[in-house]
Amino acid sequence: xxxxxxxxxxxxxxxxxxxxxxxxxxxxxxxxxxxxxxxxxxxxxxxxxxxxxxxxxxxxxxxxxxxxxxxxxxxxxxxxxxxxxxxxxxxxxxxxxxxxxxxxxxxxxxxxxxxxxxxxxxxx
Numbered sequence: 323x324x325x326x327x328x329x330x331x332x333x334x335x336x337x338x339x340x341x342x343x344x345x346x347x348x349x350x351x352x353x354x355x356x357x358x359x360x361x362x363x364x365x366x367x368x369x370x371x372x373x374x375x376x377x378x379x380x381x382x383x384x385x386x387x388x389x390x391x392x393x394x395x396x397x398x399x400x401x402x403x404x405x406x407x408x409x410x411x412x413x414x415x416x417x418x419x420x421x422x423x424x425x426x427x428x429x430x431x432x433x434x435x436x437x438x439x440x441x442x443x444x445x446x
Contacts (some may be wrong), residue, residue: 347396353424354392361385364435371442381438384431391427396421 348354368381398420406413 344393347393351392351396354389354396355393357388361389367439371439373438373442377438380434384434388424388427388431391424395424 364381368378373381379405382397399417402413402416
């Protein structure tokens with residue numbers, strides 16, 4: 323049984339809102355542009371090195387985690403700035419914790435990168 327047309331339109335529209343959010347963050351956040359460039363390099367390196375399906379999965383999960391963490395950080399920063407335009411220690415703490423999540427995701431991705439690409443790069 324198919325859902326009513328209005329439901330389909332709302333679901334499709336929700337994807338549009340999500341892509342618009344990613345695009346808006348990409349345009350405004352230098353860190354996301356760095357992650358985008360790094361993603362392109364990592365994908366190119368994956369093709370060049372001929373990594374396995376499992377390695378592609380690990381790389382894809384790592385990239386997705388970093389992007390998700392950075393997007394959440396961007397959202398938290400925007401909401402914090404809206405709720406507390408003046409400095410407040412709790413606002414600073416929220417931003418620092420969100421940035422820490424990005425740092426941990428990036429470090430985890432770097433470890434995956436070293437484990438997947440390191441033997442191929444340093445054995446030549």
